[in-house]
Structures are given as C-alpha cells and as structure tokens.
Amino acid sequence: MKKPIRILTAIAFICALAFTARLSHANDTVEAPAVESIVPISPYQGSLKERQRLTGDWAGCRTWLEEHGITLAPRLTQFYQGLSAGDGDHDFEYGGKADLMLNADLSKLGFWKYFSLTVHTEYNYGESVTGAGGTLVPPNTALVFPGMEDADAFDLSSVxxxxxxxKSVSLLFGKINMMDIAASTPFKGGAGIDSFWNLVVI
Incomplete structure (x- = not known):
C-alpha cells in the first residue's frame, strides 16, 4: 500500500517543481503568440450547414466502421427534367436514383495488404426523359441504368x-459497372450525378 502512495507523492512533487519553475521564469521570458492547434474536423460533425455528410455520424457507428475499413456512402438524387424545345413530348418528368456504395479495406479485416471490396446497389424510380427528342445520347445518364421502363428498377451493379x-498497377475481378470506374475521372466523370447529367456536353 505504501508503494502507490510514494509514487503519487513523487509525481505531485515533480509537478509542483515544474509549476514553480515556470512561475519563476514567467517575467524573464517573452511568450510567443498563441498558435491554435489544427485539429482535423470529422466530415460528420458540425451543424447541417457545416458537415459534409447530411446524416452525420450515426451515433458513432460511421466512425467505428471507417476505423475497421468499411465506408458506406448512401445517396439520393432527384431529377425534374423535360424537353424545352424541338420535336417531341414537352412534358416534364420526375424521377430519381437511390444508391449505396460500400467500400471495404479488407486488410483491416484480417486479409492481406492492398486488398479491397466494392459493392454498389442502385434503385431508379419515377419517370425519365430518356429518348425524348430522338437523341442518340441519353439526356440523363444516371437514370439509364438499371433502367426505368414501365416500373422501378433495382440492380446490384458492382461487386x-x-x-x-x-500506384499504377492493380487487378480488378468480379461484376464491374464501368460507369463507376469512369465516375472518378475529373470533369467528365460523376456518373451523371456529380457532374453533367448528359454526357454529350463533354
């Protein structure tokens, strides 16, 4: 019982010495201007206006998943689009896409280094103006796949x-949606959601 008390007494004594030394030199030194430490801000924190992800941290679950190599990116995109001029039906249509992208760094789950899994699910609903005006390139790239003919459409587009x-050599194997690969290219990417709706403008 005496040993822990001695250790605590020694720690308190050292802290007291350090504090006394700091006070004794306070008048002899010129303090540098305070510099705020740069603390990385989580994309899930802050108000709705400040955060990068609308739904936040899911009570800490999102951060826990990322620490274990799993990233979930749900997304809902809505469109209201129609033919403003030219031949064809000029009615405007409302439709949308709900999709979920899952990326897993499998090395954090017990596999070897630089091995990962990507899963992408897509669900299209509503109506689309694809084919309006007789265009060869669809006016709405995001709603082309998995389609919207007479009913909503769902597909597990990438696994x-x-x-x-x-850095320059990698191997992909499985079911691959090439739109996902092209979506990461600058300017012309975005899969019809994060960039131009219609790829013909590129």
Missing part, C-alpha cells in the same frame, strides 16, 4: 475485388 500492386 468486385481490387488488389493493388503499386
């Missing part, structure tokens, strides 16, 4: 594994 060997 593939990736093995990175270097």
């Amino acid at each position: 593939y594994f990736t093995q990175h060997f270097s």
